C-alpha cells in the first residue's frame with residue numbers, strides 16, 4: 001500500500017484531480033472502525049503508515065527517539081483533531097463558495113496551512129471549478145500531513161505521526177465508544 005500512497009502524491013503533482021482519490025483514506029478507516037474492525041485499517045492497509053515505516057526502519061531515516069510526552073497527550077491529540085477538522089470544514093466551505101460562484105477558483109496548494117504554492121501545471125479545465133477547488137484544498141491537507149509525518153518520523157520513531165494522526169484519533173474514538181477498545185498503534 002505504501003506504493004499507492006507515494007504514487008498518489010506523485011500523480012497529484014501532474015493532475016490535481018487525483019487528489020480526490022485521497023477521500024478513500026478518509027472514508028475507509030472510519031467505515032472499517034464503525035463496522036467493528038477497530039484500527040484494522042491502520043494496522044493493515046494504511047499506505048501512509050507503511051511509507052513512514054519503510055522510510056524510518058528500512059531506509060534508516062529515523063533517529064528512533066521517543067516521542068515527546070506532550071505529543072501523546074489527549075489534550076494535544078484531540079486538540080490537533082479539532083484543528084484538523086476546522087481546517088477541513090474551511091476547505092469544504094471554500095469549495096462551496098466556488099460552487100455558488102461567490103469565489104473564483106484558486107489554483108494554489110497551501111503547505112502547512114501557511115505557505116502558498118501556485119500550481120499551474122495541472123489540466124483542470126475540463127471539470128467544474130468547485131471540483132478542482134476541493135482537489136486543491138484536499139491535496140494541500142494530504143501534502144501537509146505527509147510533511148508532518150516525515151518530520152516526526154525523522155525526529156522520533158518511524159510511525160510517530162500515527163500517535164497524533166487525526167484519522168487514527170478518530171478511529172480510536174469510534175472503537176472506544178462502540179467496543180471499549182482503546183488499543184493504539186505500534187510506532
Ligand code: SF4
Pocket residue numbers: 029041042043046047048049161162163165166167168169185
Ligand atoms: S494513524 Fe493515520 S497514518 Fe497511521 S496508520 Fe492510521 S490512518 Fe495511517
